[in-house]
Amino acid sequence: MRRTRVGGYRRVRKEKPASVAGGVTSGEELQYVDRTGSRERAARQIRLVDMARRLPQLVRRSVTLAWRTDRAAALGLLVCQAASGALQALGLLAVSGTITALLTGGDIYGRLLGAWPSVVLLAVAAGVRAALGIVVVWLSSRLGPQMSREAELRLLQAVTEVELTAYDAPGFTHRREAADRGAEIAQDLVGEGQDLIASLASLAAGAGVLTTLHPALLPLLALASLPQAVAQVGAARVRYLARLRAGGDYRLLSILRWHVCDRYAADQVRAGTMADFLIGRYRQITERINRADRRAADTGARMSAAGAVCGGLASTAVWVAVVWLLATGGMTVGHAGTAVFALQTVGTALRGLVAGGARIMRTGLYMDDWSEFLAEAGGFRMRRGDVVPAAPQEIRIQDLVFRYEEAAQDALRGVSFTLRRGEVIALVGYNGSGKTTLAKLLSGLYLPTTGTVTWDGVPTGDLDPQAMWAQVALVPQDYARWPLTARENITLGRPTEGGDDDVRDACARSGADEVIAELRAGLDTVLARDWLGGQELSGGQWQRIALTRAFHRRAGLLVLDEPTSALDPLGEHRIFAGLRESAATRAVVLITHRLTNVAVADRILVLDKGRVVQHGTFPELVAEPGMFRDLWAYQHTRETHRNEAGGPIVTEVVPLAPAVPLAPVDPADAPAPADRPVVTGTAALLVNDRGQYLLHLRDAHKEIHDPGTWSLPGGAPEPGESAHEAIARELCEEAGLAVPDLAPFVLLRRSGPDGVLRGHIQVFLGHWNGDAVALPLTEGVMLHWFDAGTLPRLTMCDWAAEAVRRHQDELCGAVEGARG
Incomplete structure (x- = not known):
């Protein structure tokens, strides 16, 4: 379903780039654009009439939120404000009685005695109003923060219920941040609302008294307050528009503060000597905001001054009217005295009503951001089925097409395949080819634009999302580093029946047991150095924790997106050596750029620009021309040459030793013609049945040493002996073979920068009916040429035996090339 774009960020090119620190200029800058202009139009349309129309709605919203948060406090505030207004009216009547009694004829004692009841009533009313004011302050200070927390909770609840694609909608994050501001300012509604209600109560009390004194006074006073009302509403509108237009700049300042001050980027700020540049950019944006704020303040001040002047002239007219009424006998002296107090009360109430109304209107605009975002989030709210899935036996994708919001082209298109329980599928391709997006569709985090993704025949859109995600164990590229205890970071709030035993078992499988052992309080340690007793982990240690989460979770689908990018070779080998065990009860999706690691997969999908361009097993793909082989x-290969077809050439064949005749080969083992060299059988010296290395040079990664590993001496070659010959001789000695048996060896050297075998030497014994040759893997030569038939199943090289049978001709051609 497509939604209308309502905002977002865009890069805006400046015609005249502004200079920043160090003489560097900024060409383009990130600015937020409200593409519909709805928020600015709403702010521009704020007028006094709009305020009068919206005030009841805003007061109702304030009362509703307060009632939802704390009913007792909300009810107490309403009662106190109503009682305070009634007491104020009573006080004005007492003032009228007092003045009338004092101005009547008779001796002073009698007049004082006659005024005494009104004076007592006035004192009682003032005292009770003061006590109610204290109660109002107490209830407001208690209710206000709770209202903000309630607004924040509703915001959090709304955000967690939206589809993940909502975050890809333009402007969604910006509007969420505006809603954050609305939730934060919600507590101001209490004070502003109660000020507004108090002003209304005072206005009602004074208006009632003025009306009884003379009906013309109230309309005159209302007209006198009108200029200031218009001015204050206009000033509030100007201030809000200034803040609205600077919203993108405020967010940029927040982002820059984080990058400059946070530990995450502190080393890069210093090593890149970026401090002056970033602070210069911050100063540039700050100056722009300051200029806008000054313009808004100046405009607001001019409006307020004009309103005050007009209001002062209008108030003079009101007092002239009072004097005229007194002079013409339209009002007694006592009533005139009461009118003075009443006019002051009503004037103060009107000014408070206008000022409070303007403040609550401005707060209401921020609260509009909050309520509108809740409505928008409701539009993105997950509306899926209620089928509760078990661990999936089969996940099928059929004719899948997926496009991000507002994207110009599909992220994935025409994708179809099936993933079954117990199977490992690897996704390979260039950056941006759609691998991570496809993994999210398999996990039900995204729903397809067209086509289907089904779990055991049920579309993911018909599944209960929470129940479905309980069956997903995800290790993303950017894993969360929760400021929680190590235990909570692993269980994610979902402990199993096995408790800490299950946690420790998962730690052992990921290698995190070594991490936990070094923590101050073990699993109870908070993994955040900034908190009391907390400790910080390295990048590799955090990745082990992330892997532990997935291994601990009893899920039917395991998704690993670059799961070992921060691990050392031993940690990486530990993960992939145990991956098959994890896959026995799950379906596994593996995304990695280290192609050595995808050999563990049953099938590999190669993606390019959202399409599956190749698929097959490792030996199949590494053998056939195409993207995977490239x-x-x-x-x-460090130095990649091109062949006539444009593909890379990476194979170099060099002689190892003079030809040594071999014994005749059993025809059953040599189906090829007798005049060509043929592989008749091999033995691989690489791993044992537990996945441990059987060959390890002492001078390569000395920190890695597993029991059962062969540590070859690695000494200097003997006179006239090449380095390869020296390794082969030492290997013969370790294997108990005679040096003349050197000919059967095919030596493979791998020293590539990636993979669990980096820096290691792989040696395969091969019995040939031809010359002995060495094919050095200077950056990794085609390993699919060489047999590893004796390796146990489910190891990283179990593809080799099948591969050598498929590529017998290439292997023989390589040997013939070495001869000639």
Whole structure:
């Protein structure tokens, strides 16, 4: 479903770039654009009439939120304000009685005695009003913060219920931040609302008294207050518009403050000598905001001054009217005295009503951001089915198309495949090819634009989302580093029946047990250094915690997106060596750019620009021309040459030793013609049945040493002996073979920058009916040429035996090339 774009960020090119620190100029700058202009139009349309029309709505919203938050406090505030207004009216009547009694004829004692009841009533009313004022302050200070927390909770609830695609909608994050401001300012509604109600109560009390004194006084006073009302509403509108237009700049300042001050980027700010540049940019934006604020303040001040002058002239007319009424006998002296107090009360109430109304209107605009975002979030709210899934046995994608909001083209299109329980599928491709998006669709985090994604035949849109995600264990590229205890970081608030035993088992599988052992309080340690007793982890340690979360979660789908990017070789090997065990009870999706690691997958999908351009097993894809083979070559070759077809050439064959005749080969093992060299059987010296290395050079990654590993001496070659020959000789000695048996060896050296085997030497024994050769993997030569038939199943090289049978001709051609 498509939604109308209502805002977002865009880069705006400046015609005259402004200079910043160091003489550097900024060409383009991120600015927020309200594409519909709805918020500015709403602010521009604020007039006194609009305020009068909206005030009841805003007061009702304030009372509703207060009632939802704390009914007792809200009811207490309403009662206190109503009682205070009634007492104020009573006080004005007492003032009238007092003045009338004092101005009547008779001796002073009698007049004082006659005024005494009114004086007592006035004192009681004033005292009770003062006590009610204290109660109002207490209730307001108690209710206001609770209202903000309630508004924040409603905002959080709304955000967690939206579809993940909502975050891709232009302007969604900006409007959410504006809603944050509305939730924060919600507490001001209490004070402003009660000021408004108090002003209304005072106005009602004074208006009632004025009307009894003379009906013309109230309309005159209302007209006298009109200029100031117009001015204050206009000033409030100007201030809000200034804040609205600077909203993008305020967000930029917040982002810059974070990058300058936070520990995350502190080393890069210093190493990149960016401090002057960033502070200069901050100063540039600040100056722009200050100029806008000054313009708004000047405009508001001019409006207020004009309103005050007009209001003063109008008030003079009101007092002239009072004097005229007194002079013409239209009002007694006592009533005139009461009118003075009443006019002051009503004038103060009207000014308070206008000022309070303007403030609550401005707050109401911020609250509009909050309520409108809640409505928008409701439009993005997940509306899915209620089918509760079990761990999926089969996830099927059929004719999948997915496009992000406002994107010019599809992120994925025409994708179809099936993932089954117990299977590992790897997704490979260039950056931006759609791998992560496809993983999110498999997980039900996204729903397809067209096509279907089904779990055991049920579309993901028909599944209960919470129940579905309980069956998903996700390790994203950017994993969360929760400021919680190590235990809570692993269980994510969902402990299993096994308790800490399950946590420790998951830690052992990911290697996080070593991390937990070093923590001050073990699993109870808070993983945030800024908090009391907290500790910080390294990037690799955090990634182990993220992997532990996935292993601890009893989910039917495991998604690993670059799961070992921050791990050392041993940690990486530990994960992939145990991946097959994890896959036994789950469906596994693996995304990685380290192609050595995808050999563990049952199938590999190669994506390019949202399409699946290749699929197959590792030996199939690394053998056939195409994107996967190119990626493999790019990753394992420092100096990549091109062949006539444009593809990389990475194979170099060099002689290892003079030819040594071999014994005749059993025809059953050599189906190829007798005049060509043929592989008749091999033994791989790489891993044992537990996935441990069986070959390890002492001078490569000395920190890695597993029991059962062969640590070769790695000494200097003997006179006339090449480095390869020296390694082969030492290997023969370790294997108990005679040096003349050197010929059967095919030596493979791998020293590529990536993968669990980086820096290691792989040696395969191969019995040939031809010359012995060495094919050095200078950055990784085609490993699919070489047999590893004796390796146990489910190891990283279990593809080799099948591969050598498929590519016998290439292998023989390589040997013939070495001869000649």
